[in-house]
Amino acid sequence: MITHRDCLAKYGAPELEKSMTLWDVPAELEIGVIPKKIYCNRDLVSPLRDAFTNVITRNLINELKTWDGCFNLRKKRGASTASIHSWGVAIDVNAAWNGFGKQPTMSSALVDCFKDAGFDWGGEWGKQDGMHFQLASLG
Numbered sequence: 001m002i003t004h005r006d007c008l009a010k011y012g013a014p015e016l017e018k019s020m021t022l023w024d025v026p027a028e029l030e031i032g033v034i035p036k037k038i039y040c041n042r043d044l045v046s047p048l049r050d051a052f053t054n055v056i057t058r059n060l061i062n063e064l065k066t067w068d069g070c071f072n073l074r075k076k077r078g079a080s081t082a083s084i085h086s087w088g089v090a091i092d093v094n095a096a097w098n099g100f101g102k103q104p105t106m107s108s109a110l111v112d113c114f115k116d117a118g119f120d121w122g123g124e125w126g127k128q129d130g131m132h133f134q135l136a137s138l139g
């Protein structure tokens with residue numbers, strides 16, 4: 001699992017936003033709640049494109065109910081270190097039904113769309129964060 005230290009080593013201080021890009025999501029992926037543009041780390045673009053493609057080709061677009069963000073300069077919940085969101089390598093979806101510290105309601109089929117594309121899922125952590133997916137590695 002990647003940590004804020006890994007991100008700091010690879011991308012520098014999050015406030016510098018050195019590795020961020022505004023990804024213009026391809027039209028064929030602009031289905032359901034998938035945004036038209038996403039401000040994210042450039043390393044997130046390819047895995048996220050794969051994950052969205054999985055959601056669409058596996059007919060799960062109706063299960064993707066809300067897009068709840070990617071880049072967010074903030075501290076990790078309940079900690080003093082920076083959230084992985086500060087480097088734009090994590091996303092949140094379906095937040096209203098998958099709150100931090102609560103039992104996730106996301107289907108394993110939807111989770112697999114992201115895991116198969118190279119994401120770790122927060123719903124499998126000790127402190128469950130079911131809305132949260134982050135890059136499994138920084139390559």
Ligand SMILES: [Zn+2]
Nearest residue numbers: 090091092132
């Ligand atoms: Zn998150």
